[in-house]
Amino acid sequence: MVKFSIRFVCIVWLSLFTMSAFAKDRIETYSVFTVNCSGPKQVQILSDANVILMGEDVLIGENQVAVRFGEELSVAAIPLPSKFLRIYRTSISEGVSDGGPNYRTEWLNLDQINAEWETLRATYPWLVSRKSIGTSHEGRTIWAYRVFRPELRDVLTPPKSVLILGNTHAREWMSPSVVLHLGIKLTELLATTDDLLTDQLVDSVGTYFVPVMNPDGYFRSWNGERFWRKNRRNNGGGVFGVDLNRNYEKAWGGAGSSGTTSSDTYRGPSPASEPELQAVRNYALTLRNLIAFVDYHSYAGDILYPWSYTTAPAPPAAVTMFQSVGAPIRSAIIAAGGPTYTLGQGSVVLYLAAGSSKDWFYDRFNVPSYTIEIFGTQFDPPATTITPTQDHSWAGFKAFLDAAIP
Ligand code: 0X9
Ligand code: ZN
Numbered sequence: 582m583v584k585f586s587i588r589f590v591c592i593v594w595l596s597l598f599t600m601s602a603f604a605k606d607r608i609e610t611y612s613v614f615t616v617n618c619s620g621p622k623q624v625q626i627l628s629d630a631n632v633i634l635m636g637e638d639v640l641i642g643e644n645q646v647a648v649r650f651g652e653e654l655s656v657a658a659i660p661l662p663s664k665f666l667r668i669y670r671t672s673i674s675e676g677v678s679d680g681g682p683n684y685r686t687e688w689l690n691l692d693q694i695n696a697e698w699e700t701l702r703a704t705y706p707w708l709v710s711r712k713s714i715g716t717s718h719e720g721r722t723i724w725a726y727r728v729f730r731p732e733l734r735d736v737l738t739p740p741k742s743v744l745i746l747g748n749t750h751a752r753e754w755m756s757p758s759v760v761l762h763l764g765i766k767l768t769e770l771l772a773t774t775d776d777l778l779t780d781q782l783v784d785s786v787g788t789y790f791v792p793v794m795n796p797d798g799y800f801r802s803w804n805g806e807r808f809w810r811k812n813r814r815n816n817g818g819g820v821f822g823v824d825l826n827r828n829y830e831k832a833w834g835g836a837g838s839s840g841t842t843s844s845d846t847y848r849g850p851s852p853a854s855e856p857e858l859q860a861v862r863n864y865a866l867t868l869r870n871l872i873a874f875v876d877y878h879s880y881a882g883d884i885l886y887p888w889s890y891t892t893a894p895a896p897p898a899a900v901t902m903f904q905s906v907g908a909p910i911r912s913a914i915i916a917a918g919g920p921t922y923t924l925g926q927g928s929v930v931l932y933l934a935a936g937s938s939k940d941w942f943y944d945r946f947n948v949p950s951y952t953i954e955i956f957g958t959q960f961d962p963p964a965t966t967i968t969p970t971q972d973h974s975w976a977g978f979k980a981f982l983d984a985a986i987p
Contacts, residue, residue, distance in 0.1 A: 630659045
């Protein structure tokens with residue numbers, strides 16, 4: 582029989598205690614299955630099913646889906662052939678490192694993201710201002726930040742506006758992480774340099790950021806369901822969420838959106854029904870002379886332009902406009918040592934998605950309008966990818982501003 586000395590037991594107990602006190606990682610466990618779709622009808626069935634899609638969309642052929650460990654019966658309930666593949670674990674850090682989080686190397690929760698933006702505003706109050714633009718279903722404030730350096734005292738409202746959206750989709754943590762970096766770098770650029778781009782921006786362009794459009798969803802993704810995508814509308818019957826990228830008025834209800842409340846692409850009860858979307862939409866309508874729009878998502882490595890609701894192309898002049906601003910983004914990212922993004926029409930490069938942001942913004946304002954699917958291979962990439970992704974995204978963003986400012 583093995584005997585442990587009291588001392589040994591105490592050391593083990595103490596070190597376990599210490600580990601649990603400081604290494605605050607929470608693990609979520611999922612079962613991953615492959616589900617086979619033999620045709621478009623089966624694709625629709627799987628799109629409407631209450632499972633997590635591990636890929637970007639449902640395809641004809643094999644699809645990987647995940648369910649919370651213990652909820653495997655919901656896969657069995659789908660009338661499609663499925664096979665268990667593996668167990669998947671993702672960890673959510675709940676600890677705050679000494680001296681606060683480092684947004685360059687760590688994922689930030691909602692409060693931490695808000696705090697970083699507030700620090701930026703407190704550091705550069707003459708460049709950064711903040712506005713509450715609405716309230717989410719669960720009562721969280723949706724914030725917008727303006728980065729603008731008026732050179733003349735009487736320029737109170739920027740003559741031109743650019744709008745940048747983060748975290749439409751809750752689980753796409755790289756989006757608010759990149760958008761924060763863009764806000765910080767742009768502010769620092771305006772604060773410290775006088776290069777050509779700065780000259781163009783000064784006095785003329787206000788860059789408006791909505792860092793987290795979907796605060797309820799982001800909170801949910803941090804607290805219980807890492808792969809939560811939608812907002813947190815209560816659809817009844819214990820079913821939650823509208824896909825904020827299927828709820829815009831333009832072509833609402835069309836292909837690539839679902840009328841099933843439990844679907845991850847549920848379009849909502851009516852066009853622009855969601856408070857988070859109304860906040861962004863109404864705010865955009867108040868901006869003076871909007872000249873460009875980007876909605877940052879992850880993951881892929883795509884610069885996508887309208888249309889999303891149809892595979893028919895936008896008018897030739899519009900496609901020329903989308904290409905002339907999109908191509909420099911792509912080249913700048915490559916020049917910065919980043920990956921090669923695919924530039925093209927959303928519905929062609931990816932899939933049909935009626936009711937998405939870029940279609941509404943282009944339709945309403947006739948400006949360059951994009952979904953940027955930030956490069957990556959998963960919704961929960963390792964934190965080591967944060968810095969390089971932010972860096973190449975900043976290179977692309979500078980090129981975007983340069984090309985978008987007339
Ligand atoms: O499905 C979406 O809303 C976007 N992909 S994501 O994985 N971030 O959810 C893509 C929308 C881009 N537009 C088109 N595919 N047309
Ligand atoms: Zn997305």
